[in-house]
Amino acid sequence: MATIIDGYRQRDDLTGERRIYDVKDDIETIHPEQSEVTVLFSKVASQETTDPKYFMHSVDEYPEWVTVNGAHNSSTTTLTVTDTSMLQDGDMLINPATDERILITDVASTTSLTVLRGHGGSADSILAAEQLLLVSDSHEEGAVTRSIKSVQVDEQYNYTQIIKTEWGVTNTEMNSKSRGKTSMEELAREKLYLHRKKIEKALIYSTKAEITTGDNTQRTTDGFINMLTSNIYDFSMYPTEYEMDNFLEAPFTYGSKRKWFICGPPWVTLFTRWAKGKLQISDNAKKYGLPAMKSYESAHGSIDIIKSHVLAGTYYKYWGMLLDPKYAKMRYLSNRKWRMYENVQLNDADGKKNYLLSEIGAQSQVPDAQGLAKFRQ
16 A cells, blocks of 8 residues: 655655665774784784794893891801802802991801801891892902802793684675675774784783693683783872882883883873873884874883773773883794685685684793783772
């Protein structure tokens, strides 16, 4: 039965299929740039590996602090300490609390030292758990060389992790006309962003494991959060600028004098509230392939502030990773950093299927040169 329209025919009387709506030809993906860490490491800090299990080596500095066990008076010439493995006859110690110099004449055992107290000056009492600094060594004229001591190389390993992102459409959809780009092209752009974000989450949050119970081995990489084991600060509330400088002091003792601070959005807000004179427009944004960003100039070194939208949610948005460009990298298996495979659908499938593949892992060396800072609102 016909539908009768009273009066002038108006626009809303046209059915949906007859109306030509004013729509943007390209359906924009929301925030395509929000995979900053993946972009950063792909651009300036990625390294090939020829095996899914790769090794990282680092050497700690030679120990220079000795902890005293128990209290000792000023006349005691046998000191009990927690460990003498780094010490030898002729080493000189200093007690920073009293400025007393102490000369080692004999390493008697793994926890005992025979010493000359008040060397070149006067002796004083030593409190329990006092820290003595290893200054240097001295030798008699004509003395033979001492035994060789060195620090063991620390060997760590990690795995690459296979990450796949698939998409596809039916042949009916592929051969239908649409405004703007085809569904396959739109999906490719959307899935590329998703793939980068999955890589970033793995680099930050993943944990190292190798599963051998299936038909083939499955591996996951250790993310940076797991590998940052030194200089971990957990501020109870919003940290002050003074507290931030305290956090930066220790890691800037080692490594580069310019580091990355990859953080959630609240950290960026904090930096803008602090002394404006210490914030500068970083000239590294173009080099990193990132939008304009700022750097923070502390008394200990400079940090490029890199906001990560993956550090998000109730807890992680308050976290910030201090990484040293010299020691933090993204590893990728040969020829598997970015691979796209097309037409992988089953032979009788009435459609097309593609997927992106990356086999990547995180690498972090020298934990003392890096750190993790977090706070709670």
